[in-house]
Amino acid sequence: MSENKTFRLGNADIPVGEPVRDPRGVEDIIIEAMETDFQEARYKTFDQRLFPFADAADIAEWDSFLIGRYPPLYTFSPGTCSDCPLGPCDLKADNGLCGLTEVASQARLSLRRTCRGCLSQFLDSRELLNYALKVFGSDRPVEWGKMHDRSDTSHIGLMTAIWPKNLADLARVLSYAEEQLNKLFTASFSALDPTEMEQMVLHSGSILLVAMNVSELVKMNCFGFTNASNEDIMTTINWPPANILGGLGHVEKGKPVLTFLGDSFLTGFCAVKQLKEENLFEKVEVCGIGPAGHDIIRFYDRCRILGPMTQARKLARHGISDVIVAGDACIDLSFLEDAKIAGTKVIWTSRARNIGLPDYSDETVEKIVADLLAGAPGVWVRHTEKAAAAAVKLVQKISRPKNHLLSEEAVKKEAKRCRDDCDRCSNVCPNGLLIGLQLRKVNAEGIAALKDIEEGCYMCGACEKICPEKIPLENIFVAALDAWKDDDKLKMRAGRGPVARVGTTSWAFGSMWGNCPGIFHVIGCGDARNSEELGWIAYNLTLRNAIIFTAGCGAGEIGRYFNKEKGQYVYEQFGTEAQLRNLINCGSCTACSHIVDQALKWPRTGAGAGHYGNFAETADLEYNIIAPTLIVWGALPDRMHALVASWVRAGMSAVIGPNSGFDWNRYLMGNKWKWEEWWSYISYGGKKQYHEPSPPAMIIPVETKEECLTQALAISMRAVDVRDGRQARLDTWIEFSQMFFQEFPDDWRLFARSDWELPIRYKSRLLKELKEKSGWDIDRMQIKKARHPDGRLLEIGEFSKEYSAMTKAITKLKRMIARGSAPGGKEEKK
Amino acid sequence: MSVFTELVGNIKKRKNVLLLTGYLCDEMELGGRKLSDFAAQIALKLDLPVAATGSSAVPLKEKGVRATRKALAEMVNLTRFPYWGDPITAQRPEMMVFIGYPARMLKSVLPAVKGMETVVLGNMSMKDATFSLPDASLREYQKNLESLIGSL
Numbered sequence: 001m002s003e004n005k006t007f008r009l010g011n012a013d014i015p016v017g018e019p020v021r022d023p024r025g026v027e028d029i030i031i032e033a034m035e036t037d038f039q040e041a042r043y044k045t046f047d048q049r050l051f052p053f054a055d056a057a058d059i060a061e062w063d064s065f066l067i068g069r070y071p072p073l074y075t076f077s078p079g080t081c082s083d084c085p086l087g088p089c090d091l092k093a094d095n096g097l098c099g100l101t102e103v104a105s106q107a108r109l110s111l112r113r114t115c116r117g118c119l120s121q122f123l124d125s126r127e128l129l130n131y132a133l134k135v136f137g138s139d140r141p142v143e144w145g146k147m148h149d150r151s152d153t154s155h156i157g158l159m160t161a162i163w164p165k166n167l168a169d170l171a172r173v174l175s176y177a178e179e180q181l182n183k184l185f186t187a188s189f190s191a192l193d194p195t196e197m198e199q200m201v202l203h204s205g206s207i208l209l210v211a212m213n214v215s216e217l218v219k220m221n222c223f224g225f226t227n228a229s230n231e232d233i234m235t236t237i238n239w240p241p242a243n244i245l246g247g248l249g250h251v252e253k254g255k256p257v258l259t260f261l262g263d264s265f266l267t268g269f270c271a272v273k274q275l276k277e278e279n280l281f282e283k284v285e286v287c288g289i290g291p292a293g294h295d296i297i298r299f300y301d302r303c304r305i306l307g308p309m310t311q312a313r314k315l316a317r318h319g320i321s322d323v324i325v326a327g328d329a330c331i332d333l334s335f336l337e338d339a340k341i342a343g344t345k346v347i348w349t350s351r352a353r354n355i356g357l358p359d360y361s362d363e364t365v366e367k368i369v370a371d372l373l374a375g376a377p378g379v380w381v382r383h384t385e386k387a388a389a390a391a392v393k394l395v396q397k398i399s400r401p402k403n404h405l406l407s408e409e410a411v412k413k414e415a416k417r418c419r420d421d422c423d424r425c426s427n428v429c430p431n432g433l434l435i436g437l438q439l440r441k442v443n444a445e446g447i448a449a450l451k452d453i454e455e456g457c458y459m460c461g462a463c464e465k466i467c468p469e470k471i472p473l474e475n476i477f478v479a480a481l482d483a484w485k486d487d488d489k490l491k492m493r494a495g496r497g498p499v500a501r502v503g504t505t506s507w508a509f510g511s512m513w514g515n516c517p518g519i520f521h522v523i524g525c526g527d528a529r530n531s532e533e534l535g536w537i538a539y540n541l542t543l544r545n546a547i548i549f550t551a552g553c554g555a556g557e558i559g560r561y562f563n564k565e566k567g568q569y570v571y572e573q574f575g576t577e578a579q580l581r582n583l584i585n586c587g588s589c590t591a592c593s594h595i596v597d598q599a600l601k602w603p604r605t606g607a608g609a610g611h612y613g614n615f616a617e618t619a620d621l622e623y624n625i626i627a628p629t630l631i632v633w634g635a636l637p638d639r640m641h642a643l644v645a646s647w648v649r650a651g652m653s654a655v656i657g658p659n660s661g662f663d664w665n666r667y668l669m670g671n672k673w674k675w676e677e678w679w680s681y682i683s684y685g686g687k688k689q690y691h692e693p694s695p696p697a698m699i700i701p702v703e704t705k706e707e708c709l710t711q712a713l714a715i716s717m718r719a720v721d722v723r724d725g726r727q728a729r730l731d732t733w734i735e736f737s738q739m740f741f742q743e744f745p746d747d748w749r750l751f752a753r754s755d756w757e758l759p760i761r762y763k764s765r766l767l768k769e770l771k772e773k774s775g776w777d778i779d780r781m782q783i784k785k786a787r788h789p790d791g792r793l794l795e796i797g798e799f800s801k802e803y804s805a806m807t808k809a810i811t812k813l814k815r816m817i818a819r820g821s822a823p824g825g826k827e828e829k830k
Numbered sequence: 831m832s833v834f835t836e837l838v839g840n841i842k843k844r845k846n847v848l849l850l851t852g853y854l855c856d857e858m859e860l861g862g863r864k865l866s867d868f869a870a871q872i873a874l875k876l877d878l879p880v881a882a883t884g885s886s887a888v889p890l891k892e893k894g895v896r897a898t899r900k901a902l903a904e905m906v907n908l909t910r911f912p913y914w915g916d917p918i919t920a921q922r923p924e925m926m927v928f929i930g931y932p933a934r935m936l937k938s939v940l941p942a943v944k945g946m947e948t949v950v951l952g953n954m955s956m957k958d959a960t961f962s963l964p965d966a967s968l969r970e971y972q973k974n975l976e977s978l979i980g981s982l
Contacts, residue, residue, distance in 0.1 A: 073907050075942040423967040427954045432932030434858060437968055658853075662935045669907040673915025701903050703853040703884035703935075711901060741887040741899040746917060 007031040010040025019043075019050045020613075026052045026161070033161045033612030036150045042608050046683075047815035050613035052161035053176050056184065056196075056203035062616035063199035063649065065812045069677070070668035070698045072198055074106040081105050083189050099192055107194035107201075110666045114204040114645055115185045117638035118211070120328050121590070122181060123352050124263040125211040129167070129174055131266060131384065132222045138168035142221040145229025147500035153600045153611045153618070155209035155593060155646075161613035167222075170214050177210040205645030206615070212593035220497055223269055225298040225587070228496035228503070236503075240494045242571040244297045246305030246556055248320055248485040251285055258395040259287040259321035261312055262329040263589075265295035267349050270388035271325070272300045284395055289315055290329055290553060294588035297494040305490065308526030308553030310636055313338050313459040317478045318485075319402055323395045325387060328352055330589065330637040331525070333459065336378065343400040346378030349387045354380050365389045373397060406472075406479040408447050414476060415442035417469045425463035425473065431456045431529050431659045435463050435473065450480040456529035458636075491569035492559030493576055495551060495587025499598035501605075503578030507547050508602050510580045512626060512725050517732035518716040519547045519628035521595050521647070524554035527634040527660050533705045534633045535561020538583060539570050540709055544732050547628075548583045549598070551591040554633065558583070592643055596650055602626050615649075620813050623651025624680065624805075627695075629716045630654040631708060635661050644699060653695040653715040655708055661701035672696035672750060675789035680719060680810035686817040690789075691719045691805040692751050706740035714745065719805040723757045726806075731759035734766075749774050753804045754796065755783045834974075834981040837961055841876060841925065841949065848923040849873050850905060851897070852930035853884025860972035868975045869929045870895050872951070875982035878927070879918055881905050886930055902931070902939060909944045925949060925960075951975065 005016040005027050016030050017023045023030055029052050034043075042048065051058040081096050082088040089096035091105055100108075132140065142164055144152060150163050156173050157163060164170050184200045184207075191197050219225040228236050251257060260268040268288070275281045281302060288296050290309035297303045306315050309329050316324060316335035319342030326335070327350040336355050339346050347368075348357050360368050360379040368379055368390040381387040406414070418439045425435040433453040441449035457477050464473040481488070511519050522538045534557040542548050550558055561570040574583040578598070586594040603609045603621035611618050630647045632640060635656045641664065644654050648668065656664065670677060672693035679690045694717035702708045713733035717726070730751065737745045744762075749770060752758065758766045763781060770776040770783070777785035777793060786799035794802065811817065841847055851873075855866040866886060870893035873880050881900035882890055890897040898918050905926070908914055914922040925947040928936060933954035940948055940958035950962035953971035963974050 073903070073910065073942055075906070075938050075940075077941060419967075420969045421967045423953065423971075426968075427933045429932070430934060432854070432934065434968075437859075659932065659935060662938045665938060667903055667907070669903065671908065671911045671913060671915065673908075674911065674913045697904075697907075700901060702901055706885045707853075707883070707899075707901065710899070737899065740885060741882075742891060743887070743899060746898050746900075 005031065007034040009034060009038060009043055012040060019048060020052065029161050032163065033610065036163075037604070037612050038610035039608045045818050046617070047819065048610070048614065048617065049815070050161055051615070052613045054159050054613065054615060055180070056200045059203065059615050060196075060199050061813055061815075062619055063202050064195065066202065066648065066668070066698065067195050067198045070670050072107070072110070073667045073669050074103065074110075074665060075667075076665035077102055077106055078109070083108070101194070104192055104194040104197065106666070107197035108188050108191065111184060111188040111197045111201050111204070113638050114201050114642040115181060115188055117640065117642035118181050118204055118208045120263060120330055121208060121639060122178060122211050123328055125174060125215045126178070127264065127351060128215055128218050128266065129170055132218045133167055133171065136167065136222050138166065138171065140167045140222065142166055142170060142217045144217070144498055145220070145227045145500065147229040147233070147502065148498065149501070151604055152501055153604055154213055154597050155206060156213045157612045158600070158615045158618060159206055159210050163612075164217065167218070170217060173210060174214045177207040177214075180207045202645050202649035204642050205647070205649050208639075208642045209593045209596055209646045212590040213597070215590040216497065216587070216593060219295065219298070219590070223299060225295070226494055226497055229498045229500040233500070233502055236496070237575055237577055239576065240301070240496060242491060242493045242569065243301055244303070244305065244492045244494050244559075245490070246492065246559060247489040248306065248318070248481075249487055249489040251287060251304055251306075251320055255283065255285045256395045256398065257285045257287055257321045257323075258391055259289060259306065259324045260292040260296060261289040261324055261326040261335070262309075263291050264327045264349065265292045266384050267325050267388045267391065268292055268296045269299070270385050271392050272296065274388060274392050280392070280396070284392070287321065291588040291590070294495060294552065294556065298497070298587055301494060305492065305556045305559070308557060308634070309333070310458040310525050310527040310553070310634065314457070314478060314481060316344065317342055317459070317474065318481055319344055319404060322398045322400065323347065323391050325349060325391050330639040340377045342404055343402070345372045345394060345398060347387050347391055348378060348380045349382065349384065351382050361386075365393060369394045369397065405482050406475050408479070408483070411447055411476050411479050412443050414471050415439045417471055419469065422468060424466045424468070428462040428466050430460060430462065430663065431527065433457060433529070439471075439476070447480055447483045450476070451484065452530065454480040455531045458527050490556060490559035492556055492571050493585050495555065495585050495591050496576065497587055497591065498594045499578050499584070499586070501601070504598050504601040505605060507578040508606060508626065511547060512722055514545070514580055514724065515728055516545045516547065516580045516725070517541070517713060517728045518725070519549070519599070520712060521549045521599070521628055521630045521652070522554060522558065522633070523550055523552050523592060523630070523643075524557060524632055524634035525636045525640060526553050526557050527636045529658055531557065532560050534558050535570050537631060537633060537705055537708060539563070542570070542574050542581055542583050545580045545728070547578060547580055549586060549595045549628075550584070551586040551595055552589040555585040557634070589639070596646055599628050599652065600650055616813060617816060619649060619651045620811055620816060623718075623812070624810050625718055625720045627652045627718060629712050631712050632656040632661070633658070633705070633708065635664065648698045653698045655700055655702055655712045655715065657702040657708055658704060664699075664701065667700060668698035669700060670696055672747060680805055680812055681814065681817055683809035683811050683816060684818045684821050686821060689805050689808065689810060690803050692717065692753070694719050694721070694751065706736070710736045710740060710745070714747070717751050720807065720810060722807060723754070726751070726753070727757040727759055730757065731761070734759060734762055744769065753800065753806055755781065832977070832981065834978045837949065837978065838981045840961070841927065844924040844947070846919055846921055846923045847876070847878055847925045847927060848905070848919055849878040849880045849927045849929070850902065851880055851882050851886040851890060852902065852928070852935070853886060854932065855886040855930035856884065856889055858930070860968060860975070864889060865930055866890055867893070868979065871979050872929070872982065873897070875979065881918055884930070906939050906942050909946060910942070922946070927951065951978065
């Protein structure tokens with residue numbers, strides 16, 4: 001009976017029903033969470049509530065702040081709705097028959113897109129968990145690592161209030177996430193309120209991270225994946241080592257190549273186990289494309305990362321792989337025809353769908369191998385161990401001609417057919433590549449003329465489809481890739497899994513009070529125009545003392561950046577601790593959850609906010625004080641929409657780009673020039689505190705890598721920034737702006753609060769600007785009076801009081817105003 | 831009267847026109863000339879302030895253009911608010927002129943521009959723009975730009 005149960009917090013016994021709406025069925029979860037993670041003083045001071053197994057509506061108070069301050073900017077409208085049999089309704093002319101507005105239809109599409117993005121991850125998480133339950137049993141213990149304890153934040157804790165102890169707990173957690181996704185997808189066809197749907201978009205991001213948490217826990221606890229949280233702190237400075245090789249140029253010639261592609265590493269796990277047991281690992285090159293590869297390197301450092309999922313088709317058509325074992329993935333770039341052209345054999349292992357291959361799930365390994373060797377292009381095998389055994393056997397026996405690539409002469413011949421009165425290919429290219437222009441240079445410059453556009457091409461096929469001359473552009477791009485395959489190299493560290501508590505503490509202090517421009521999370525799907533851009537971005541930030549976290553396919557792309565002066569790849573140049581000037585790879589796509597979770601530890605560690613079932617308070621603290629900035633470079637699959645939603649909901653702003661960022665059709669941006677819209681409540685007293693527009697946007701697209709760096713700094717400001725942190729951010733922001741655009745950012749003055757935090761190297765020029773352009777009263781190197789945006793000239797002390805939240809406790813949530821401190825405030829809890 | 835003369839007349843009639851230059855200004859060459867050369871000529875002849883997005887600011891400034899680095903999405907975003915506030919123009923522009931963006935990028939952002947006319951100086955016609963240059967190969971596009979500049 002709920003009413004009789006209590007939990008002990010400090011010296012008080014509190015009824016279990018006090019912090020939750022309905023404790024029935026979750027009493028034990030609440031008691032465990034409250035007694036192990038919440039603090040009496042904070043609980044009594046603020047109206048803390050728990051939302052175990054939260055619905056979207058349970059976090060609406062926080063989401064509505066985000067959506068209100070950063071109203072979605074939709075850049076696409078279908079104009080009509082056909083979601084029900086009564087349609088289509090013309091929404092440009094009037095509301096739909098059901099009352100649906102045009103904006104609501106845009107929100108529906110936005111929600112549908114993030115739900116779609118979740119689906120493939122949920123499939124993979126479920127398959128992985130079911131396999132683990134089958135093999136290891138539901139009692140199999142799980143933990144985040146020895147250096148983690150109950151107070152370490154995770155999305156499982158935030159959304160369900162559970163501290164998972166075994167696979168059975170994970171089954172309960174994943175069922176919750178699946179139920180939530182079901183609700184959201186349903187709403188994306190029936191809801192009418194655009195704000196509510198945008199809140200659901202954010203919710204989809206959170207539940208995506210829950211599913212990713214589940215996958216990561218299974219991977220680490222059942223399959224021996226690397227986990228820094230299990231390592232001694234003294235050994236993790238350079239752990240795991242930067243010894244993972246990738247790119248076509250690092251694949252050893254003469255060996256058979258077995259490649260794993262897609263979300264699932266399971267077949268790869270079994271195959272590697274077999275190769276080790278049979279002492280064959282020296283004889284076979286194991287490679288990975290997409291998440292499978294980034295997972296395999298966490299238990300097998302000889303695996304070569306060939307590229308991100310977005311390059312799957314091109315890599316398959318190239319034909320470096322003798323056998324491809326593949327399953328579902330974040331993006332459906334159907335590679336089967338490419339593999340056929342290259343003569344590569346395909347073993348499709350998805351349990352969700354087929355891709356037109358005969359079902360060999362019930363055949364013997366010998367039969368599978370024999371039929372593939374006899375000429376079958378591929379088979380479907382829904383049995384993990386069998387697929388692995390067949391792949392290992394097949395790859396040792398296969399012999400195939402590798403003569404499908406166009407020669408340079410053939411490319412020149414085809415290129416001659418390109419007309420200079422067309423250029424339709426460029427206009428349909430999602431990356432805006434000037435394909436025709438470069439193709440016409442091939443006869444003069446050779447195939448080298450195609451280098452830049454080959455890198456930016458992920459073989460969507462749009463150019464070849466529209467070409468009136470039927471030039472085989474895809475084959476030309478693959479031939480171009482082959483021309484410089486020996487230079488296609490990367491070197492990286494395997495993912496290290498979650499960040500231990502001590503790491504979080506060090507980054508929190510380093511980033512706030514150190515000479516650090518901030519924490520940046522750098523991820524991407526590899527569809528950027530230039531393959532080294534993501535590495536360039538990470539390098540330039542790390543070099544300036546930023547702390548960089550990465551995961552997913554982007555982590556591999558970062559590894560392509562080679563510093564010629566130092567003779568080192570970027571992972572070799574920097575350490576891998578959660579410290580200033582370090583670059584930390586957490587793992588594959590599912591390890592993105594570690595990045596967000598470690599960022600959200602700060603509200604618990606620094607402000608004492610228990611995180612179980614307590615999303616809104618956690619995100620509020622994160623947003624106001626120390627939110628890292630997300631950079632997404634190459635933002636193609638729908639999964640990235642949901643991932644970015646998870647970051648944004650957690651209070652972190654995102655820069656997305658380059659070209660694929662403009663295909664998102666929805667951004668979250670405020671009007672930074674309207675000062676009246678930028679304010680917070682003071683936590684003690686509830687007064688409205690105006691301050692600078694920080695951050696001015698939560699999702700903003702940019703066109704180039706230079707713009708990306710500059711914009712990332714611009715949105716890294718937080719209202720509560722302490723002096724040192726603000727100075728370092730301003731310094732790096734202005735440095736980038738000067739370096740790339742030869743000017744100070746035209747909005748830097750919005751973020752000026754005191755002369756203390758103006759960067760020393762620009763200080764006199766900045767003060768001059770404040771004086772001449774904003775009318776501030778400057779006496780030599782000191783600000784005497786500052787101009788409030790309402791026009792008043794105030795003594796600097798008065799200005800700070802009226803228009804700054806520096807070091808003040810602020811909140812966006814009314815219930816996070818200290819009890820009794822606001823006029824008419826509630827009594828303190830007894 | 832040619833379409834170019836008519837377009838130029840329309841631009842000149844507007845009191846407050848903002849030119850937006852995209853990353854292709856710095857990356858695209860037409861007949862051996864950077865697209866930024868064409869954009870600079872347009873800006874200088876019409877004396878337009880320029881919101882230089884992507885990495886297009888520097889080559890324009892070097893040619894004496896009044897260019898300020900801006901983010902494309904920020905400029906589009908501002909058009910939906912009653913309060914403009916951006917110091918690049920004293921008042922809300924009556925017209926935005928775009929050059930140096932891939933067609934696909936503009937297709938995405940143009941529908942979001944509110945309360946002002948839009949002109950696209952690209953090589954693909956845009957149904958969401960008030961006026962755009964016609965579909966053209968890059969060779970024809972170069973000619974179109976030269977004709978336009980000749981009409982200024």
